[in-house]
Amino acid sequence: MRIPILKLHNYLLISIQIDLDDQTAIQFQEDLLSKIHKSGATGVVIDLTSVEIIDSFIAKVLGDVVTMSDLMGARVVLTGIQPAVAMTLIDLGIHLQDVPTALNLEQGLIKLRQEMED
Amino acid sequence: MDFKSCVHIRQEWDIVGARQLGRDKAKELGFGTVDQARIATAISELARNIYLYAGTGKICFETIEDLEHKGLEIIAKDEGPGIRDISQVMEDGYSTSGGLGAGLPGVKRLMDHFDIISTHGEGTEIRTSKWVR
Numbered sequence: 001m002r003i004p005i006l007k008l009h010n011y012l013l014i015s016i017q018i019d020l021d022d023q024t025a026i027q028f029q030e031d032l033l034s035k036i037h038k039s040g041a042t043g044v045v046i047d048l049t050s051v052e053i054i055d056s057f058i059a060k061v062l063g064d065v066v067t068m069s070d071l072m073g074a075r076v077v078l079t080g081i082q083p084a085v086a087m088t089l090i091d092l093g094i095h096l097q098d099v100p101t102a103l104n105l106e107q108g109l110i111k112l113r114q115e116m117e118d
Numbered sequence: 119m120d121f122k123s124c125v126h127i128r129q130e131w132d133i134v135g136a137r138q139l140g141r142d143k144a145k146e147l148g149f150g151t152v153d154q155a156r157i158a159t160a161i162s163e164l165a166r167n168i169y170l171y172a173g174t175g176k177i178c179f180e181t182i183e184d185l186e187h188k189g190l191e192i193i194a195k196d197e198g199p200g201i202r203d204i205s206q207v208m209e210d211g212y213s214t215s216g217g218l219g220a221g222l223p224g225v226k227r228l229m230d231h232f233d234i235i236s237t238h239g240e241g242t243e244i245r246t247s248k249w250v251r
């Protein structure tokens with residue numbers, strides 16, 4: 001299974017709509033980095049509205065994606081994290097402190113634009 | 119639903135299967151959405167540990183009951199290498215696989231009750247349960 005990555009101007013948009021297994025998560029990490037490289041995108045929004053579970057492995061993959069994309073020069077914003085998912089992440093002791101987040105896709109795009117201005 | 123049902127963990131995809139079945143059971147028992155997510159996450163952690171460290175094993179579900187409550191017990195059992203120092207693996211951040219080391223201490227916080235029995239060289243059994251509020 002592969003997660004589609006859409007390009008919009010300088011941005012890449014991803015909406016994760018499936019229950020992520022480990023292999024799909026790793027594949028997504030690779031696909032996104034190579035897409036950033038090829039497209040020269042400067043911003044990425046990963047929308048998690050439909051994601052019902054984030055365990056320690058997926059949290060690590062997402063955190064790594066943010067760090068790696070940053071190294072390549074693209075800012076990543078995670079959007080739409082469900083309340084139940086936010087609560088389980090805290091129970092797991094995962095705070096995603098350095099990861100930019102926003103309420104929804106639209107806010108995510110606004111946040112990216114702001115971050116790029118300063 | 120008071121009979122015991124189990125999911126065998128043999129391949130990576132079984133991790134997803136186990137947590138989906140666990141979530142269904144939690145829903146059936148009347149757990150709210152946040153507790154359903156907590157239970158599914160706990161199962162995912164336990165199933166992945168079996169897959170990563172023991173290779174194969176199983177996750178079983180059992181309904182538990184006392185006078186006023188119902189709950190769900192999850193039993194994760196494998197015949198892998200076992201855990202030498204249990205207090206060490208319960209520390210946040212301890213991992214032998216480059217993971218976050220959030221799994222086991224996380225499961226303990228996600229659930230109401232948590233118990234490990236492990237014999238080095240023989241395997242590991244983790245029992246953890248949660249009551250419907």
Ligand SMILES: Nc1ncnc2c1ncn2[C@@H]1O[C@H](COP(=O)(O)OP(=O)(O)OP(=O)(O)O)[C@@H](O)[C@H]1O
Pocket residue numbers: 056057163167168171172196198199200201207212213214215216217218219220221222223242
């Ligand atoms: N079923 C098991 N059999 C043998 N060793 C185990 C088992 N489960 C966990 N361990 C050991 O306990 C350590 C801690 O497990 P824990 O799930 O807390 O963290 P992790 O799996 O290393 O990382 P994370 O779960 O955050 O991705 C593991 O690194 C492993 O050495």
Ligand SMILES: [Mg+2]
Pocket residue numbers: 163166167217220221222
């Ligand atoms: Mg683990």
